[in-house]
Amino acid sequence: MRRMLFEKTGTAIWMSHLDTMRLMQRAFRRAGVVLHHSQGYTPHAYVSMLLPLSVGTESVCEIMEYELDAEIAITPEDMNAVLPQGVRVLRVYESDRKAKYLTELAVSLTMLYDHGVPDGAAGRISALLNSGGLYVEKRTKRGMEETDIRPMIHQTELSNEDDKIILTARISAQNPSLNPALLTAAIERYLPQDKPDFVRYRRLEVYDENGEVFR
Amino acid sequence: MNETLERILPKVQKPARYVGGEYNQTVKNKAQVDVRVAFCFPDTYEIGMSNLGMRILYAVMNRMEGVWCERVFTPWGDMEEELRKNHLPLYALESGDALSKFDMIAFSIGYEMSYTNVLNMLDLGGIPRRAADRKGLEHVVFVGGACAYNPEPLADFIDFFSLGEGEELTEEIVSLYRTAKHEGWSKEAFLLAVSKLEGIYVPSFYEHTYNADGTLQAITPLQGAPKRVTKRIMQNLDDALYPTDIIVPNTEIVHDRSNLEVMRGCIRGCRFCQAGFTYRPVRPRSPELLLRQAIELLENSGCHEITLSSLSTSDYKYLPELAQQMQDYCTPRKINLSLPSLRADNFSRELMLRLQQVRKSGLTFAPEAGTQRLRDAINKNVTEEEILETCSIAFEGGWNNVKLYFMLGLPTETDEDVLGIAELVYKILKTWREHASNKKRGVRIHVATAYFVPKPFTPFQWEKQITPEEYLRRQKLLKDNMPSKSIEYNWHASDLSRLEAVLARGDRRLCAVLEEAVNRGAKLDGWDEYFSYQTWLDSFAACGIDPDFYTTRGYGLDELLPWDVISDGVSTAFLKKERERAYRNETTPDCREQCSGCGANCLLKGGKCDA
Numbered sequence: 001m002r003r004m005l006f007e008k009t010g011t012a013i014w015m016s017h018l019d020t021m022r023l024m025q026r027a028f029r030r031a032g033v034v035l036h037h038s039q040g041y042t043p044h045a046y047v048s049m050l051l052p053l054s055v056g057t058e059s060v061c062e063i064m065e066y067e068l069d070a071e072i073a074i075t076p077e078d079m080n081a082v083l084p085q086g087v088r089v090l091r092v093y094e095s096d097r098k099a100k101y102l103t104e105l106a107v108s109l110t111m112l113y114d115h116g117v118p119d120g121a122a123g124r125i126s127a128l129l130n131s132g133g134l135y136v137e138k139r140t141k142r143g144m145e146e147t148d149i150r151p152m153i154h155q156t157e158l159s160n161e162d163d164k165i166i167l168t169a170r171i172s173a174q175n176p177s178l179n180p181a182l183l184t185a186a187i188e189r190y191l192p193q194d195k196p197d198f199v200r201y202r203r204l205e206v207y208d209e210n211g212e213v214f215r
Numbered sequence: 216m217n218e219t220l221e222r223i224l225p226k227v228q229k230p231a232r233y234v235g236g237e238y239n240q241t242v243k244n245k246a247q248v249d250v251r252v253a254f255c256f257p258d259t260y261e262i263g264m265s266n267l268g269m270r271i272l273y274a275v276m277n278r279m280e281g282v283w284c285e286r287v288f289t290p291w292g293d294m295e296e297e298l299r300k301n302h303l304p305l306y307a308l309e310s311g312d313a314l315s316k317f318d319m320i321a322f323s324i325g326y327e328m329s330y331t332n333v334l335n336m337l338d339l340g341g342i343p344r345r346a347a348d349r350k351g352l353e354h355v356v357f358v359g360g361a362c363a364y365n366p367e368p369l370a371d372f373i374d375f376f377s378l379g380e381g382e383e384l385t386e387e388i389v390s391l392y393r394t395a396k397h398e399g400w401s402k403e404a405f406l407l408a409v410s411k412l413e414g415i416y417v418p419s420f421y422e423h424t425y426n427a428d429g430t431l432q433a434i435t436p437l438q439g440a441p442k443r444v445t446k447r448i449m450q451n452l453d454d455a456l457y458p459t460d461i462i463v464p465n466t467e468i469v470h471d472r473s474n475l476e477v478m479r480g481c482i483r484g485c486r487f488c489q490a491g492f493t494y495r496p497v498r499p500r501s502p503e504l505l506l507r508q509a510i511e512l513l514e515n516s517g518c519h520e521i522t523l524s525s526l527s528t529s530d531y532k533y534l535p536e537l538a539q540q541m542q543d544y545c546t547p548r549k550i551n552l553s554l555p556s557l558r559a560d561n562f563s564r565e566l567m568l569r570l571q572q573v574r575k576s577g578l579t580f581a582p583e584a585g586t587q588r589l590r591d592a593i594n595k596n597v598t599e600e601e602i603l604e605t606c607s608i609a610f611e612g613g614w615n616n617v618k619l620y621f622m623l624g625l626p627t628e629t630d631e632d633v634l635g636i637a638e639l640v641y642k643i644l645k646t647w648r649e650h651a652s653n654k655k656r657g658v659r660i661h662v663a664t665a666y667f668v669p670k671p672f673t674p675f676q677w678e679k680q681i682t683p684e685e686y687l688r689r690q691k692l693l694k695d696n697m698p699s700k701s702i703e704y705n706w707h708a709s710d711l712s713r714l715e716a717v718l719a720r721g722d723r724r725l726c727a728v729l730e731e732a733v734n735r736g737a738k739l740d741g742w743d744e745y746f747s748y749q750t751w752l753d754s755f756a757a758c759g760i761d762p763d764f765y766t767t768r769g770y771g772l773d774e775l776l777p778w779d780v781i782s783d784g785v786s787t788a789f790l791k792k793e794r795e796r797a798y799r800n801e802t803t804p805d806c807r808e809q810c811s812g813c814g815a816n817c818l819l820k821g822g823k824c825d826a
């Protein structure tokens with residue numbers, strides 16, 4: 001499978017998943033590459049994102065899959081020359097690892113506190129995320145449901161500064177997927193006094209079930 | 216990015232439209248820029264980014280060294296609320312700088328129902344609304360676009376209007392401003408100088424006086440301003456800048472495809488259509504240039520769809536050869552070629568079906584009126600035969616979706632004309648029964664009717680608009696006589712079209728109403744989510760103005776009209792002649808068949824139209 005590893009930062013993080021797909025389809029054309037198209041009245045170029053990214057989340061580990069009809073050499077530079085600011089291709093490669101093996105995601109949450117981090121907040125948050133039974137409203141196949149997200153949080157690490165806490169976590173990427181915003185939702189629910197004023201989300205890396213970097 | 220903004224964005228719908236950063240946006244070094252222009256479009260990003268004029272003029276200004284033109288759009292209601300709550304001024308997308316940081320504020324206005332957005336955007340940007348309250352040379356506000364042809368409802372707020380095509384004029388305006396800024400002119404001195412440019416209307420240089428019955432008595436030019444301002448045109452469209460390195464939005468917009476402008480003007484002269492007159496005379500681009508531009512547009516944007524656009528693309532002289540060459544380029548690259556506003560004649564029909572674009576959207580016709588008599592009266596040159604013929608071919612080919620657009624309340628319309636719409640629909644239904652290759656799939660016929668709005672610069676500029684009650688009666692009459700329940704019939708609400716009629720033919724006294732409406736919270740009037748008719752009715756009442764004066768009253772043939780100070784090149788005598796022909800149900804030949812002497816040829820250096 002043909003894949004590209006790319007990052008999405010700055011103004012580009014406000015693009016939706018569909019926007020990003022459209023952007024990439026066009027970027028290929030701008031780079032002079034005609035993708036493989038589906039058959040039918042309205043042929044579609046085949047591009048897919050392994051893990052859809054929420055609006056407002058930064059990422060340095062997005063993986064996109066695409067298909068070509070003919071062998072065309074593409075370099076990250078070719079793509080970067082035709083991409084808008086904030087979207088940058090890091091690697092163009094082929095892989096035989098199926099997307100379903102992408103199971104784990106490393107994320108960071110930069111939690112900002114306008115009036116300083118409450119005393120002991122980092123400790124309380126760390127304890128909370130490691131306790132059993134962490135229920136939040138989560139979208140499931142059956143609609144919104146109270147769900148225990150604790151099993152989807154594999155590892156957490158917190159660092160504390162004056163006005164922010166940085167939480168890095170390894171979380172479940174697929175089946176089930178965990179939106180990192182739900183970590184904030186859990187903090188809000190169980191530790192209302194430690195609720196941050198604003199959170200920046202960032203995807204750091206993707207892994208397989210053995211904890212190896214996934215490509 | 217501004218941290219306040221960063222915190223707002225997750226709370227609003229479609230934040231991508233508020234951050235800029237798109238491929239091909241123009242960013243300049245502020246240290247090397249001496250004139251900054253905020254180019255405002257008084258509607259959402261999705262609409263504004265689809266606007267051709269805006270894209271052209273953005274390029275025109277940014278091609279000028281030392282000038283930086285940036286984009287500003289109307290924020291949606293949720294964003295506006297957040298901006299206000301957080302005391303964040305409206306900003307331009309490229310630099311993120313507040314409107315108040317700009318030298319010039321330009322608006323492109325094509326729709327009367329976006330007037331409140333103009334005022335609201337000035338407010339949000341921290342710019343005084345009224346021209347008289349902006350004393351210095353900074354924050355000069357000017358307007359171009361279709362609505363500049365009757366500028367009066369905006370006269371108190373705008374420093375000057377730019378009429379007609381802006382490729383050359385905009386550059387002249389900005390150059391003049393730059394001189395004024397360097398030499399420290401007063402605003403008055405600048406306005407005086409800019410009023411000397413051909414195509415510029417400075418409303419504060421004209422005094423309006425009224426008769427006892429409320430009609431205009433006189434428009435008196437002051438300060439040596441011209442008696443009549445004539446619009447500007449490009450003599451040769453091949454010389455007009457047509458940017459092919461245009462911004463590719465990061466998010467979906469209304470016309471999300473490449474757009475090739477094949478010509479300006481229209482040879483037809485439908486009597487209700489303002490653009491059909493104000494864009495005269497017709498001027499084609501050469502097919503060789505167009506093909507080159509098409510390829511550049513597609514290569515630079517990466518779009519997989521391109522539209523050949525104009526008021527009536529079937530009338531583009533070189534369409535057969537251009538369409539063929541375009542198809543040859545597009546097909547192997549899996550690019551869709553789309554042709555809007557095609558007529559139902561033979562060639563277009565064949566082309567339309569060949570391009571298969573009807574598969575997606577179905578066949579679309581705009582007969583506008585239900586009987587041949589009324590179609591003749593409005594000079595809409597489409598016959599029932601053509602429509603039925605096209606339908607039968609399409610039905611045979613497996614298509615089963617037809618959309619039809621009409622207007623109710625056209626001058627001389629009778630109930631017979633209204634019922635004629637139902638009859639035409641019935642004939643299409645019958646054609647389907649006789650010709651459908653696959654009847655099992657059924658047929659879908661959509662009918663839409665709009666409430667006729669008489670527009671300035673058309674032969675119907677003097678006409679009465681029918682009352683909303685009468686419009687609703689005709690609409691019900693049609694609904695009750697639709698031949699089948701399966702017909703989907705949509706009609707425009709009367710409120711918006713009545714208001715549109717008021718503003719379209721309004722005079723300077725409406726400035727107060729507009730301001731009142733904005734004070735009462737009117738905004739985004741073109742959007743059902745925000746339009747509040749009551750707000751407007753209250754504003755009219757508060758200002759003591761009767762909307763009927765501008766709608767159902769009609770304007771006298773000898774009455775001084777608010778827009779008489781402006782000329783689009785077409786003579787009033789010609790419009791009057793056309794009006795008489797309408798009342799005699801007589802058509803007028805198109806410009807290619809025979810020149811009818813409208814006067815627009817005088818805008819051309821040689822004085823001869825190349826229709």
Ligand code: SF4
Pocket residue numbers: 495496497806807809810811812813814815816824826
């Ligand atoms: S002068 Fe004649 S040919 Fe030219 S636009 Fe007018 S009617 Fe048409």
